[in-house]
Amino acid sequence: MQTFKILLTIAVALFLQLLLSKFLEFFKYIDLALLVTVYFSLQREPLLGMIVGLAAGLGGDIIAGGILGVGGFSKTLIGYIISMASVKLSIENPFARLAAVALASIANTALFVGLYQMLEQNQIPGQLTAFAGSWTQLLKTAGWKALADTLAAVVIFVILDRVFYEQATARRMAIKRRFYE
Numbered sequence: 094m095q096t097f098k099i100l101l102t103i104a105v106a107l108f109l110q111l112l113l114s115k116f117l118e119f120f121k122y123i124d125l126a127l128l129v130t131v132y133f134s135l136q137r138e139p140l141l142g143m144i145v146g147l148a149a150g151l152g153g154d155i156i157a158g159g160i161l162g163v164g165g166f167s168k169t170l171i172g173y174i175i176s177m178a179s180v181k182l183s184i185e186n187p188f189a190r191l192a193a194v195a196l197a198s199i200a201n202t203a204l205f206v207g208l209y210q211m212l213e214q215n216q217i218p219g220q221l222t223a224f225a226g227s228w229t230q231l232l233k234t235a236g237w238k239a240l241a242d243t244l245a246a247v248v249i250f251v252i253l254d255r256v257f258y259e260q261a262t263a264r265r266m267a268i269k270r271r272f273y274e
Contacts, residue, residue, distance in 0.1 A: 098256065099145065103129055107152045122234075122241035124201065126153040128249045130168045131197050134175035135184055136260060146172030160212060167204035171197050190250065191243050198242040202235040 106125040113120045126149035134142030150168030154161045175193055178184065184193055 095260075099133065099141075100148070102253070102256065103145065103149050103152060106149065107156055110153070111156050119241070122238045123245045124153075124198070124238070124242060125245070125249070126150060126164070127168060127171070127197060127201050128194065128242060128246050129253075130172045131175055131194050131246070132250055132253050134172045135179050135190060135193065137176070137179050139173055139176035139180065142172035142176035143169050144172075146170070160209070163205060163208045163212075167201050167208065170204065171201055174200075191246060194246040195239045195243045198239040199235055202231075202238055206231065 103126070106129045110120075110123075110125045130142065130146040130149050133145040136142070146168035147165050150165035151162070153168075154164040157164070175197060178193070182189075184190060
């Protein structure tokens with residue numbers, strides 16, 4: 094049942110990404126697949142973070158076009174790094190979670206653009222057209238994406254905490270046992 098809920102969450106995030114980015118201009122800065130990846134990576138299970146990142150990234154690659162696997166690789170790597178950080182550090186504080194989202198957004202942008210540059214692809218999908226200019230334009234867009242992802246995470250994380258109530262409760266109990274016993 095839990096696996097089905099996670100897969101459904103990824104599918105809904107990808108569907109909303111596809112639908113909302115066509116009708117709302119500002120939504121091009123928000124990456125729902127990344128937010129779902131970060132949410133599950135913060136659950137202190139590295140394998141879950143990596144698998145969700147892989148599924149969300151590959152799904153995003155299929156929807157957006159471009160090179161299949163670039164988004165999957167970047168989100169898998171981000172899922173692993175955030176999962177390992179959440180195991181070593183207490184990232185239960187809402188501000189720490191938002192900081193993790195902002196850092197993940199910047200890292201995802203850097204990985205995505207870097208992989209496209211490394212593969213020397215002239216074909217740039219819609220989500221990368223803003224990066225086609227100078228370094229200044231890249232940094233500006235990465236900053237806007239980090240801000241948009243962080244603001245969207247406030248709402249998305251509250252919704253996901255309610256959908257996955259038992260997981261959020263188990264995470265809080267594990268932290269209490271680890272730090273207070």
